[in-house]
Amino acid sequence: MIFRKRFISVMLLLFVVVLPIVLFAAENPEPTIAGNAEAIKTTKLAIDTVWVLLAGVLVMFMQAGFAMVEAGFNQAKNAGNILMKNLVDFCVGSIAFWIVGFGLMFGAGNGFVGLSGFFLKATSDATFASLSWSPVGLQLKYFFQLVFCATAATIVSGAMAGRTKYSSYIIYSLVISAVIYPVIGHWIWGGGWLGNLGMLDFAGSTVVHSTGAWLGLTGAIVLGPRIGKYTNGKSNAIPGHNILLAGLGVFILWFGWFGFNPGSTMEAIPSISHIAVTTNIAAAAGALSAMFTAWKLFGKADVSMSLNGVLAGLVAITAPCAFVGIGSALLIGLVAGVLVVFAVIFIDRVLKIDDPVGAVAVHGVCGTWGTLSIGLFATEGGLFFGGGAKLLGIQALGVVSVFAWCMVTGFALFYAIKAFNGLRVSREEELRGLDIEEHGMESYDGFQIFTLQ
Amino acid sequence: MIFRKRFISVMLLLFVVVLPIVLFAAENPEPTIAGNAEAIKTTKLAIDTVWVLLAGVLVMFMQAGFAMVEAGFNQAKNAGNILMKNLVDFCVGSIAFWIVGFGLMFGAGNGFVGLSGFFLKATSDATFASLSWSPVGLQLKYFFQLVFCATAATIVSGAMAGRTKYSSYIIYSLVISAVIYPVIGHWIWGGGWLGNLGMLDFAGSTVVHSTGAWLGLTGAIVLGPRIGKYTNGKSNAIPGHNILLAGLGVFILWFGWFGFNPGSTMEAIPSISHIAVTTNIAAAAGALSAMFTAWKLFGKADVSMSLNGVLAGLVAITAPCAFVGIGSALLIGLVAGVLVVFAVIFIDRVLKIDDPVGAVAVHGVCGTWGTLSIGLFATEGGLFFGGGAKLLGIQALGVVSVFAWCMVTGFALFYAIKAFNGLRVSREEELRGLDIEEHGMESYDGFQIFTLQ
């Protein structure tokens, strides 16, 4: 508001900088070609900045969506704990990604990792050459990439819900935001080896979603299942406590995804419309196919499967959204919705890995499907559009490489935390609920709530 | 992110297309008048695209608002079912409106219905001439119109809550999105007979809100009231189970309405500010007048009436928001707030139609009031501003025509569904709750909840 002072100095600066070319204009208010060209540039930067900032803000809001989905799909006794995890990983990530993560991801370095640009300090134009295709300022690039990093970190918490020690979660979220995620990001988006090979992942089906899911998978394996989840070799359902909030969370995620995918242009260009449309129709298709698949299998229109179907479609379309047509997007979503139902069942009943919200199925399996689907449906280079199998092969290599990196770093990280700090709460804590033991309160004070365990 | 490849091809294309006029500029980077004019056009399209896309995204988020309002105002035993209905109608609508609805609504055809442009395929510039006044791309036009279509579909679910068979709801939402709504839209917005007569409905008090309400009215009549709603000729209150979530839903709707009304310019122009202000003040006035009316009648500052007052003001100002001044908007909202209270009471106690959330009063009665209010308050053509009664007459004709169309198609649709699939769940299902019977789960697992019925 008291912006006049600052405004005046900015104006002064502008006049000094552009003086050589608008000298005549400064003396004479009549417009000139050069002055117009300068003004167009300023206006273009303004709209690019507004678009990317608002898209990033939408993605930031997805943190609320994840918190509601994960808490709603879990028991009331752990609701506050889940909320705190979603909060703390965004807070830790905001700082760690500023200090080190952004530099490792986008700074100049080698094919494996960036080695410059920490604290957003660019020593030359080459420091952040990997992001030079976007016209917006460096700080905004950081902000937009930060909210993606935080999304990857948050996905893990879902797979590890209900039994993870809170202090260990903080350590984990620091390491993923500062190191594990940025390295994958560098490979594909930061000028690293996979991007150089030609791998395509427009907004991060693999970079963001699979990374979160595969790390969550290692966490869930190291932790083991919740007490009572598997008895006599049988999987028992542990129902969520607040389906309405979970549903609200899914709507918030869908809403935020219109920043996630179209915003990944990092420039205000007309193709954001196409990306929004493919994103939306894949989500819709994923919800419907998951719902009908579950209906066929279980005899009821299952709510959590339908909600996961929305997310399945969104995760799958994240990589191909800019490269495929509307019809292809519809198909990609339909397949994702079927996949997620069978993947949830397979992971739960066959693998017997306890992933309370289905994060591995949604973000891992459908993220993989989405990344591969580019090799099939891309209008340029896709198998079904006459492009041969080369792109599909590169996509598959990327998927496998990221999976391997997550397995190695995930198991190393979680076993290290287990050894030094302990990864899981005690039996008593788990039964009583993490809200009371870790945070000293109940999430629903005064409500009468019964839990079987 | 890996956008460089695509970016380069777009750039190549641009250079080919604009080559004739920027040839000199291509050889010599010095700006030219023609080059500047081209760049201005590109920048203008960028800001138009960003604005309409973000406005559409805000409207999309209103789905979450409707879900929270409707679920919060109903009983806990049906919360998941209501959520699923709000989800499924948006999913079905996204696909059906792409395939057929958008073409019927905006495609070239006759005065009654569009007959071209299915799957967004335009055979010539004339195909979507009815939307040529908006500078944004075709896919964005579809997206923005889709979220309006889904709003109309969602309104119906509120009036039919607590007793409708889920599979029948899916059929219904397909028919409204694909056919019933697009036909009305064609009449008024798509080059049809009412628009050609001069009927004004800026953002859809009639097209969207009344349509949803009148169809919901037919549904509620065909269904009959919930068990226990009317005993011995007396109307019994069936209180909502989560007023806080209902309130959150209203705030989300208010938030989204800033996309709904200002976004209906479908272009980034300064008058979006005026539309936002009229929208906001009508909502505020509606809430206050509904609150004081209910206070006078019932002796308490009733929460659900106040929340419905917000929506009443918003629905009423939707048609006139761009055509009236701030003072008129305030008056329109004040009247809507009074109207909605009496309409709720009249429909419930006199007509004895069971509309669990007051959808008919909010969207039907206040939508009608808002549409007529243009004839009174429009600064150009309004009765109170010296324009005579002609516009008012046209508005009234539009209101009556849409009501008639909804009565005919609504009763036909719901009776047909009743005959072929059944429209209402069994007595046992209704008493036990639709969550368990239709979806196999409880929305609030572990919570102790008592329901009298």
Place this chain on the structure above:
Amino acid sequence: MIFRKRFISVMLLLFVVVLPIVLFAAENPEPTIAGNAEAIKTTKLAIDTVWVLLAGVLVMFMQAGFAMVEAGFNQAKNAGNILMKNLVDFCVGSIAFWIVGFGLMFGAGNGFVGLSGFFLKATSDATFASLSWSPVGLQLKYFFQLVFCATAATIVSGAMAGRTKYSSYIIYSLVISAVIYPVIGHWIWGGGWLGNLGMLDFAGSTVVHSTGAWLGLTGAIVLGPRIGKYTNGKSNAIPGHNILLAGLGVFILWFGWFGFNPGSTMEAIPSISHIAVTTNIAAAAGALSAMFTAWKLFGKADVSMSLNGVLAGLVAITAPCAFVGIGSALLIGLVAGVLVVFAVIFIDRVLKIDDPVGAVAVHGVCGTWGTLSIGLFATEGGLFFGGGAKLLGIQALGVVSVFAWCMVTGFALFYAIKAFNGLRVSREEELRGLDIEEHGMESYDGFQIFTLQ
């Protein structure tokens, strides 16, 4: 939609206005320098308008955030009442700020108060000279400032929750929106004496947040504590009933703050990115330092303290966000997070003032800290950056002056309301809950809820 008619008249007007300079262009479609300059201006205004409107809409949505935070942190029996207070102050404010508040705040007048521009009527260019630095239209300026006014009003309700008479709350919110807040706003933002002295408060740590907090403090003192809050000189915790909704509220507030702070440029300029980054990192730092401080003190990672830490960081960075670097923003947030924990304890246990949500600590103490921090960290004029203590002194004067104004007007207002209408509900009403007594309903119908009091 039926926008063509209006569109045509706007176009006609434009042609008449710009005819002198684009006469040649009108006859001949070839672009001209003057025509380009005009089109650039139009495009620039479009992007400024879109940015400021969307930022204002984000701030408007913060009302939902406050409602969820305040209701979640209080008991279930008062949830609907808190919702209604958050709703009514926005509604009353929307109208009162249009009629009188905006004129008192920004209209031409003297150093103490504006005395013109009521109903947004500008008699000359000088009427709203205090806002002439922003390029957007007057109605948008009103809308953007309105949502700030409503934020100040809403903060008060948190401090007075659980025992305030609803009708008295309406009177209070009218007076603050119409008079008390606009006067402070005039001093600092509207051309008044503090702004002229050089006081800086970019987005309102003092203007908005401290004002709300200090008025809430007077209200809480005049009301006295809730029944059972202090027994035998000991403070008893009265836990919130829905931590998940409180957490959702904090995420909504964080989301909305990206409109609050960056939007306060009231123009689409690249520095909005910097402001978004300082805002975000201060929030993250505040959450972490509050969490670790509470952990150290109480032995647990306290959820409500962590959530208040987010808000503490956001409130503190609101004044300096545009004037400080990222590292300074981190420090400002870290300090705010520590401050808020000790301030909550001090106000509760030492001063024994019952502020159910910690509004005074969050918005008053951290708002003061943020305002003073400009004097320390501002890159131009800050003590730590070689600017001496002059700016710090001016900031301190501003803080003290606003505090004094709020004490005088706050006590006068609340004692007057107490005398004429009564400020507090009866003992029976308070024990039974304000939902039933003031609004005739329960917020969670059917749920079994026990409250000790």
